[in-house]
Amino acid sequence: MPEQRRHRTPFPTATSIAAPGPTRAAMPRLALSRPTDRFVLLLGALVLADLVFLAIHVAQETVPGVDDIMFNLSEDRSHAEFFNYIKYVWLGAAMLGCTWLTRSLRYLPWAVLFGYFLLDDAFGVHEKMGTALTDGLGLPDVLGLRGQDLGELLFVALAGLVVVGGLVLAWRGAPAHWRAVSREFAILIVALGVVGVGFDLVHAMADGLGLTGSAAVFGTLEDFGEMVVVSLMAWRGFEALEDLRRPVNGVASLPARALVDA
Numbered sequence: 001m002p003e004q005r006r007h008r009t010p011f012p013t014a015t016s017i018a019a020p021g022p023t024r025a026a027m028p029r030l031a032l033s034r035p036t037d038r039f040v041l042l043l044g045a046l047v048l049a050d051l052v053f054l055a056i057h058v059a060q061e062t063v064p065g066v067d068d069i070m071f072n073l074s075e076d077r078s079h080a081e082f083f084n085y086i087k088y089v090w091l092g093a094a095m096l097g098c099t100w101l102t103r104s105l106r107y108l109p110w111a112v113l114f115g116y117f118l119l120d121d122a123f124g125v126h127e128k129m130g131t132a133l134t135d136g137l138g139l140p141d142v143l144g145l146r147g148q149d150l151g152e153l154l155f156v157a158l159a160g161l162v163v164v165g166g167l168v169l170a171w172r173g174a175p176a177h178w179r180a181v182s183r184e185f186a187i188l189i190v191a192l193g194v195v196g197v198g199f200d201l202v203h204a205m206a207d208g209l210g211l212t213g214s215a216a217v218f219g220t221l222e223d224f225g226e227m228v229v230v231s232l233m234a235w236r237g238f239e240a241l242e243d244l245r246r247p248v249n250g251v252a253s254l255p256a257r258a259l260v261d262a
Contacts (some may be wrong), residue, residue: 030254034140046087046231053080054224073223081121087234094237098181101244106170106178110185113163123160129155149201156197162227179241188233195225 056071057080073080075108095111120126130152133139139154167182172183199222 017024037241038114039235042238043231043235047228049083050080050231052225052226053083053227054220057220057224075220076124080223080227084121084230085118088114088121090234090238092118094234094241095180097241098129098244101241102175102177104175104178106174107181109163109166109170110182117230126152126155126159127255145201153197153201155195160193177240177243181236184236185233188229188236192226192229193231195222195229 001041017044053071053073056066056068057073060066060068061069069075070078071080072078075081077255090116092111095107095114097106099105099111116125127148130148133154134147134151137151137154139150142150167186171179171182199219
């Protein structure tokens with residue numbers, strides 16, 4: 001009788017068992033550092049909120065019937081200012097988190113500095129100290145700038161020297177993660193000084209020279225610029241904490257790994 005062909009069921013070979021094809025679970029994740037999608041969304045949300053506050057401020061200055069002093073960017077204790085308070089609290093918490101995770105006190109000065117920024121925004125520390133310096137040194141009015149403005153500028157410069165000196169001392173022997181975070185914070189703080197102090201001085205000069213319209217524009221640029229820079233700092237602070245707190249696939253992302261290797 002003719003031999004009947006039997007259908008063979010294909011079984012996996014030893015080779016196929018030993019070397020399975022790539023699966024979703026087996027595919028390695030790319031150990032990205034920053035920015036991650038999640039933190040890009042956070043930055044976008046922060047800046048979008050800043051833009052909303054700016055739009056409401058401009059509307060109440062230009063549209064009849066829109067008048068709520070709590071949405072004025074220049075108003076103390078306004079909604080926009082409280083939003084900045086929240087960012088500073090977030091920043092301080094992020095730096096305290098970095099201090100805890102690394103068991104290093106190098107991040108603590110950043111938490112203290114952001115705490116000072118919060119107190120300064122809330123209680124006008126630099127204004128009070130500027131008044132004390134103006135009265136103590138008898139600073140005169142110069143080029144449309146009041147002695148008060150010069151006193152505030154002098155206090156900010158002195159405080160800046162203290163902060164820079166502390167960071168220079170901490171830089172020696174510091175791990176790469178701290179250096180990267182500190183470098184970027186330093187750039188953002190310089191930007192905060194440019195918009196906060198620079199625009200404030202131009203605003204004061206324009207106001208002193210009777211240029212009311214220009215003074216209002218520079219005042220708005222100062223307040224909105226501060227909001228955007230603080231949003232960038234809050235984003236970077238939480239990103240720094242994420243670098244240390246959530247390694248990818250058990251392997252730290254580049255800044256956090258550099259922290260260990262440094």
